[in-house]
Amino acid sequence: MKDEILVVKNVNNFFGRKQVLKNVSFSLSSGRITGLVGANGAGKTTIMKTILSLTPYAGQIMFEGQPSTFNDHPLLNDIGALIEYPSIYPFMTGMEHLRLFARGKVQSTGIQSLIHMLNMEGYINSAARGYSLGMRQKLGVAMAFVNNPKLVILDEPMNGLDPQSNKELRDLIIDQRNRGVSFLISSHILSELQKLAEDLIIVDQGKVVRQTTMKNLLEANNHFIVLNTSDDKKAQEILIAAGYYLVSGEKVRIKTDANFDIAEILTNLISENIAVHDVKHEDEDLEGSVLELLNTAN
Structure with a gap:
């Protein structure tokens, strides 16, 4: 320090x-x-x-x-x-x-x-x-x-x-x-x-x-996996049916933790003939992190 x-x-x-x-x-x-x-x-x-x-x-x-x-x-x-x-x-x-x-x-x-x-x-x-x-x-x-x-x-x-x-x-x-x-x-x-x-x-x-x-x-708060697929709407439906928590919106944005293994997600989509073009990892932004901390503190 x-x-x-x-x-x-x-x-x-x-x-x-x-x-x-x-x-x-x-x-x-x-x-x-x-x-x-x-x-x-x-x-x-x-x-x-x-x-x-x-x-x-x-x-x-x-x-x-x-x-x-x-x-x-x-x-x-x-x-x-x-x-x-x-x-x-x-x-x-x-x-x-x-x-x-x-x-x-x-x-x-x-x-x-x-x-x-x-x-x-x-x-x-x-x-x-x-x-x-x-x-x-x-x-x-x-x-x-x-x-x-x-x-x-x-x-x-x-x-x-x-x-x-x-x-x-x-x-x-x-x-x-x-x-x-x-x-x-x-x-x-x-x-x-x-x-x-x-x-x-x-x-x-x-x-x-x-x-x-x-x-x-x-890093201590929510982590997301964001997918770009050949059919985002269908990919969302498949993953929701499989029990994943998706953030509402046009993107395929899955709430998870930083250590999550993405292989299972990819397997679910590929088995339904959904091609995955890109995968990104995102951390919670400052606003979300602060709100979560304050909610926990109270």
Whole structure:
């Protein structure tokens, strides 16, 4: 395991009398992308706000081995963040926002690189009051990166982004990860998060129910065999009659486990004069894996 850049231990948080975080403990490895996953209201945003000392809490948070508390958190200078929606001044341009938030010796070349990677050249010098939701979101992302942080925390960064903008954001995150930056990212768009996250923290009702890797979570859950045959409809009927569990749809998609022997399936089809042109193995996607884990946890 790589060095831990952030350690959260036994953190509790209350809104009035309601406990919203319950003994939350996890760690982030340096130079890796960690996804924070859970249903709406599970506590993801509160966890991020707590790390950033935006809300009081009980427990321990360590950043690079040093304590960070609600009242004393100088180490947050090395953390960039976008929580919920970016705070934007409508009459300032995007460039003025980046220059306002840039600290110390941040070079203009670094700002220009961010603008280029997020494809913001066409509007960065226009007043933010005319920005679309996606344009505002990309400006918020750029503001999180502008001070060359060691850790970046992004809460629903794909909100309002079109497919091209999603790709630009992925490319930026991967580029920064390759430079050693660590990430904690929450998103309800699990198909996008699956393309990025290496590690996962899964939360439910204010508790961490699993910390794992993306690879281990996907491999631990459902596995499918997908067949391309000379007659897919007839192949489905044959396999259902033989007792196999098929996922509904046009494809011949059989739910099984990773160690399943396909020879018996092929024998069933060949005996009925169905030719098999292609066989693929697929693991459950992130959404299915998370739902199954949460259902099991409850």
